[in-house]
Amino acid sequence: MLDLNAVQSGYGETQVLYGLSLTAQAGRVMAILGRNGAGKSTTLKTIMGLLPLRAGQITFDGKPIPTRAFDVAKSGIAYVPETRDIFPSLTVRENLEIAAKRFGGANPDWTMDRVLDLFPRLGERLDNGGTQLSGGEQQMLAIARALLMNPRLLILDEPTEGLAPIIVKLIHDTLQRLKAEGLSMVLVEQNFGFATSLADDVVVVGKGQVVWTGSAADIRADEGAQHTWLGV
Structure with missing residues (x-):
């Protein structure tokens, strides 16, 4: 559904993503995990056209994704930013x-x-x-x-940040309901338990590249990857 191939991006003269590649499949939830500064939010902003794609390719339903954020939204991708921006x-x-x-x-x-x-x-x-x-x-x-x-695709950046536990549970239950209804989602989240309880697929990003891929069950079982790339 959404494919990133060798994507490079960043802020001004600072490069953050170095050839990042991933695929989010229709009808599934993908969690993008990683330490602070690994490039997770940069990935989402590049998908949404909020940061320029310096190299590589992003496609949505097999077509190159638009370069302007408004056109990305019209193509069927909705974005909930970390800052909420209401x-x-x-x-x-x-x-x-x-x-x-x-x-x-x-x-x-x-x-x-x-x-x-x-x-x-x-x-x-x-x-x-x-x-x-x-x-x-x-x-x-x-x-x-x-x-x-x-x-057709909902992208969320750190939806639980700064929220009380009771609200985190409400957001979790809401996203679980959306998942059960078949909505495709890409989720960036620091809360390991929250993310892996929702995700079907997990991608771990480190230093602007994908360093680990697998299922939610796989990452929960891989203590080495958790320690090396997530600090869990």
Whole structure:
């Protein structure tokens, strides 16, 4: 579904990815793991067109991925960034309506009613501004907004960062539900247990390259890889 082949990318004069290659398959969840600074978020930003692709190739459904972030979104990929990036001056309702009106189409799988069923708390906060939400509520809003884009692939960067354990469990249960419904996902996450309990496939990134690939069960059993590349 999503293929990265020998991708090189970075920030300004600083190169971060050095020939990174991976494949995310349709209907499965891939977790990208690694230490801080390994290149995980850089990988996601390069996929989304937020960083330039310096070399290599990225394809989605067999076609070269667009270079502009807006066109990547139109191609069927939704992105939940580490910083959430909700619109703080808009209400919860307005944040959701922006995505629903632009990406809803004639018979969308995801509607306002459906995301509010998934996140009832947002239904209670529809008229609150983005700055009035807790961190957990902001994360719910970021995921709900991404789903209203009706994506074929959902990409999430550190969805549990800074959240209380009860909210982490809620996010986990939500993503587990989306997985059961067959939504393809790529997940970057520092929480090893969270990531490996959701993922089908795991890629470990170190120094801008893929250094380990396998199943979630494989990485849980590979204490050497955990120690060397994850510090677990």
